[in-house]
Amino acid sequence: MNHEEKILSELNKTQQDAVSKIDGPLMVIAGAGSGKTRVLTYRIAYMLTKGINPFNILALTFTNKAANEMKERIKNLVGDASAKAVNMGTFHSVFYKILRVEGEKLGYTRNLTVYDTDDAKGVIKNIVKEMNLDPKVYLPNFILQRISAAKSSLLSAEEYARSPEIIETDARIGKPHIAEIFLRYNARLRQSDAMDFDDLLYYMNVLLRDFPEMLYKYQNRFRYILVDEYQDTNFAQYLIVKKLAAAHHNICVVGDDAQSIYAFRGANIQNILNFKKDFPSAETVKLEQNYRSTQNIVNAANAVIKHNKKQIHKEVWTDNDEGKKINVIRSSSDSEEAQSIAFSIFETKQNEHVNNKDFAILYRTNSQSRALEEALMKMQIPYKIFGGLSFYKRKEIKNILAYFRLAINNYDEEALLRVINYPQRGIGATTVDKLKVTSSQNNVRIWDYVQNPDNLDLGAATKAKLKDFALRIKSFSTMIPTTDAYELGKHIAISSGVIQDMKADIAEKDRLDNVEGLIDSMKEFVEKEPETEFNEETGELITEYFPSLDRFMSNVALLTDEENKDDESQDRVKLMTIHASKGLEFDYVYITGLEENLFPSSMSLGSSAEIEEERRLFYVAVTRARKHLTLTCAQTRYKFGSLQFCEPSRFMEEIPYKYMNVTEKASAGRKLEKKSPLSFSSERDKTFVKKVAKPAYQKVTPQEVNLKQFGNPAEVGEIVPDIRVYHSKFGYGQVLGTDGAGPDKRAVIKFDTVGEKTLLLAYAKLIIPK
């Protein structure tokens, strides 16, 4: 059997169709758990064994996680080299790479910075302020949504300002200056050599629209296009894909309309519904066999999604066992809900000899994670929160990254404003305001004034401080080409005073650890085998390059989450929002907070379209489970610090009772007599409320708890050859030897799972196991 046949032999008939039809347009409607990722990865592997150049394949995903996972799986099928060479990533990251190279045609440079949502909001806040508008009327969030919606539908700021309908709408809602803000916002970003998330898609469209040679180049480069989660693409994404595929027509889109959960940010289900119109010769393959879940789960999910009117017809079915009934636990309060989940996990682990990592707890909003964390801590169950306050969104990380950004791109104004007085160097709000005002009046970049403040109305001491700051940043900038990312990162962290500032405050310990963690990751970046890159002109493979700070930053810019490659080696319960769980699967799943106004969210009660999106979200949640599903809800919950009464979610009642098993929990764990599964008399509700008691627990940070189970933090002096240590990222290992002294002392450690690493002890946080 040759390689090709082997690939096909591991698939069912419909999957084979989806994999082997590589020429011409194809739409794959993939039901939940039907092996969608398998089809995508096997399809790419199949193409590679057929001799297609990986350079000509473009695979677009929605999240970094999905891209990494697919890359990993293709590697296992066809080997490292060709897997690496496939152009694979999120829409945003792939187009960012292209725009860094081609952006000069659009007036940007290679140092192009990406502004995240916080940066964008900062810009808007400044503009609202300098226009003397009421910040309560012109809320940054709202403005940004308007701008984002416009850009996602490829409407420029000028077109926005010219459109009578839009102007009328904005006037009607009492915000007539949005158009002006939009114009200034774009100008400000351009001046900062920066793009926001939506710009990456918008300008990619401009590039393909206004530069025929670019269209030609990328059409020929990306001869085979695959798009994952097609139901979640917005207009800008849709049009890029359509344009790129227009020459060769080798486009395969994979999606499931039932799992479209991003309409709120502009995703358009019509894209998948209209695929046949755009590509009349398109074939459609429907994957309907679910390999993931038990019959109970599949049946329940089907019953739920039936309540939606708009959908592509499909019958998802499974050959798997009937499985256990879906558990429903109703608790009196949010903290009790969390406790009963923790207890259920504990019990299941005992009875079925399974691991922590086989469990996932899903919730609608990030704020629900707190109660769950507390309960898990109390029961000593290790856990990991995915998403939420992601690593790269933490203040200390953003601060240090702002230094890096500013060193790379001196015009990055948001980065400049973030660090101009951090750590404090006597450049206070008054000075900064003066800089902002003068800069916007004279249309001069703030950076230029910081470098040369002589003509400004400022005291001599202040001017000296500004110059000093500029010189320092400049000195970082000049080091970029010659100093690797790790060395320069370390240098900036220290000589900017950031490290010292955090060391001064013992309460900043965790933050310091995070910054040191970032610098550790820079060391890894410098040491690891370089990513394969292409020379844009020749298509030639480049594997050797200098691991400079700007390269590091271009890799990090669009990461929204910590790398979690070693997830599976960490035995922890997983906590995440349902949105973040899309595409993943777990043996045991808990869906929490099934209450009206929470899930479905109170924000979505306005229209049936929004309720349907919430229902699809619930469908996604249910179909994450392989073996067993538990639904939980509480009768009271703290919201904004005050106690709220909650009704069970309508979604629970959409699951036929025959698939469920209902448990009611009072605070003492006492079982209550039950009548109908989900209705409670108001009187009983009151008795529940009385019993709500705050558990007495000691407030400890997750880090502390997680460390405690492994041992005590090691002093640098304790690290000697032969001892066993634990590292939060690499796990257990043995010290082979040490080298250097003082802050430069290093240890070579052989880790059980990841092999030998050299760590700088001042940065590595090692633990001596109990």
Next chain:
DNA sequence: ATGGAGACCTTTTTT
């Protein structure tokens, strides 16, 4: 210029 006290708002979901 800085820091602390108090008012105020928040919660969808993410690249």
Next chain:
DNA sequence: AGGTCTCCAT
């Protein structure tokens, strides 16, 4: 409850 913003005292 927790974070951010505003105002006032130092």
